[in-house]
Amino acid sequence: MARPLPEGFAAAVREVVGPEHIRADVASLEAYGQDALEQGHPPDLVVIPATTREVAAIARLCNERLVPLVVRGAGTGYTGGAVPTRGGVVVSMERLNRIIEIDETNLLAIVEPNVVTADLQRAVEKAGLFYPPDPASLDTSSIGGNVAECAGGPRAFKYGTTKRYVLALEAVLPTGEIVETGSKAVKSVVGYDLTQLLVGSEGTLAIITKITLRLIPKPPARATLLALFGDIQAAVDAVTALIRRRVVPASLELVDADSLSAVRDHLGREVVPPGTGAVLIVEADGMQSAVDDEIDRVADGCREVGAMRVSVAADENDRDRLWNVRRLLSASLMATGLLKINHDVVVPRGRVPDLFRVIQELKKTFGLRIAAFGHAGDGNIHVNLMVDRTNPRELARAKQAERALFERVVALEGSISGEHGIGFAKAPYIGIELSPEEIALMKRVKAAFDPNGILNPGKIFPA
């Protein structure tokens, strides 16, 4: 339950950041109490610091007075990681938004947390460099949020998720100390890997204030292929067949029929020929000659397992159009007016066909519309339960389907979240995947960072 802020607390915080960087009006508290999940609890106070020292001073105040501290980036997360569960302070990182350095000699970038992902990508590409992680939200999400949740995206198939690119962090502990983890060197094994521990820790261990990212040379060429299939089974069989042939392009995305029809309704025009039951979008990148070879192998593979049609994007516009369909999926599903409950489950990459069998079963058993799409190459599928929010019985069935989905995914040796995190949305379910001993160990690690439990309470662990 929410407790009022301790006496004098707001005044002390105001002194740290200045009165113009505090929000306590109802509209602001409401706005900062929600993120892309559209749920949450308003904070009692919003603080907008400009420096690491200010962040540290706020942390110390919160720690001394036992006030919950929730860090907020761009608020694009799907599991409620950036919003309070019971009041306290939201520390918004919006003023920590500079690209500090793009270091071309050492192939790295140093950024403050609220740099927008796509802005960083554009900046480094100007220097012939490349920052691969590409969550669908990249035009609005921040690098800090990407790091806190360990964001993925289509290119994770070839390039890995955010964690692979984080070399070093500056972070403020909830007790106020400023620490630096990792190194500008690409290898470092001095003490424990706190960098990788903080990546994906969802703002529960420390407040990230500076991020050093490894960059790679920009691939000189790329090509995008669209393969149409008669039904979902043919498409997932193609994914397995490609992996069996050892074809690992940069991206291997799958979109099912329900998702495609939502895009059609949203755009008001057909995006694929009628009768298409599923599509694969495949991108290859690298040296031109290798890209050509790889796209040929993908095309052959898709045709041999029964693709209705295979086409390669002719130019940049054509490619953008293709990827635009992929990026519009979430917006299109939301535009249906139905409640979109998005679960980014993940299975071992060869078990995507099994996962789709589970989805078919859930549709039948619970009488739900389910739209599924995502990073098939990684086994990471966004399973969207599409629910009439005015229908309590459908909502209840969705709740049952959610648990059933997680249980089946874990039975397939998968994981209940591939890239969105747990937040509070999935916290009740982590016991399906983790043992009591594992949860207890994680709680001890949490206490090693945050002895008073002030950082982002109510997240990850079941109440």
Added chain:
Amino acid sequence: MARPLPEGFAAAVREVVGPEHIRADVASLEAYGQDALEQGHPPDLVVIPATTREVAAIARLCNERLVPLVVRGAGTGYTGGAVPTRGGVVVSMERLNRIIEIDETNLLAIVEPNVVTADLQRAVEKAGLFYPPDPASLDTSSIGGNVAECAGGPRAFKYGTTKRYVLALEAVLPTGEIVETGSKAVKSVVGYDLTQLLVGSEGTLAIITKITLRLIPKPPARATLLALFGDIQAAVDAVTALIRRRVVPASLELVDADSLSAVRDHLGREVVPPGTGAVLIVEADGMQSAVDDEIDRVADGCREVGAMRVSVAADENDRDRLWNVRRLLSASLMATGLLKINHDVVVPRGRVPDLFRVIQELKKTFGLRIAAFGHAGDGNIHVNLMVDRTNPRELARAKQAERALFERVVALEGSISGEHGIGFAKAPYIGIELSPEEIALMKRVKAAFDPNGILNPGKIFPA
């Protein structure tokens, strides 16, 4: 200081593993008291369990009776990670040596810790798959040790170190619980990333009993290039020039003149033409067409910055011969009869020229012979202080040079260890790189795993 084992302890351990899997004779205790560092303290007892349950039972006994427990793999480490600092029990993993599964559908391998790295590589390559990490010791080192230290190798330049391939672990906590971290899925963000925390934790947090590794398709082609330079400066300039041209082959190895002459003396024949001051060994892999392109770009780059000669290995034998020179470096330096104090320091990749200036300075200031070679593309150079072990004054100068090296590397924003770990050999120096707050935080993390401090005491943290 060593304390005798508590009464009844050895008998209780004997009951767990059977009397034939215990060693307490002096020769065994001596043997298990040393690793490749050639220093250490003999244990009081060596235990050789066969199962995770046996490991857990031993851990519980050690934890209850406060007996130090040191895990040993193949004993190829250079920082003393696998040997006691003050007696106790060595748990040798030599019987946990099975490749449990090579899963071609999901592109992963499940192994027990004492599988030899090269054996795993050969097994997965038969299935058209690839496990990239290639420490120089790969013919004798174990995967468990590679994971505990986060081993690197030449291919880390393109493929990353061991950590990038560890998906999941089964581990025994020092308090006896068996936990499973990570997932067979390639992405998972459920709770904290304990997998990456355990990788590189040098046996101080938990005992790793099973390892799930991500595999990738085997690159269909590769090519190896040798470039000869008149002096070290020309060679390191070439490294910087290649990185500036965004050429990132699979490996980019540098060997200096002192190292080359040690190989010549060891093999009894010239390995490079007289007058060669340094060489680069460059390997590219991938699709044949891309490999050809890349090797051409490397060759052009090397020539333009003044390589005396550039040649591409004509066939597999030629390539093996080249890599053999690289792999023989450590043995050749040891064969000099001098004490080889090997420090695998690492700097941001563009600062390799600065690091070599530091090495030149140290040679002059401390009057030492220093042989340097290593993973230049990663900024990770093996700096070998070659010392007459019968000369106490030279030994003392080496000690001073060691500290000076670490201070200079940290001043270059590098790290005192890129892939060998800290063990006890470098423990006195971690304060050069880490702040007191960072060390205190790491100790709290250690306590979250190992409340009684029984696991590998004396490692990582200064006494």
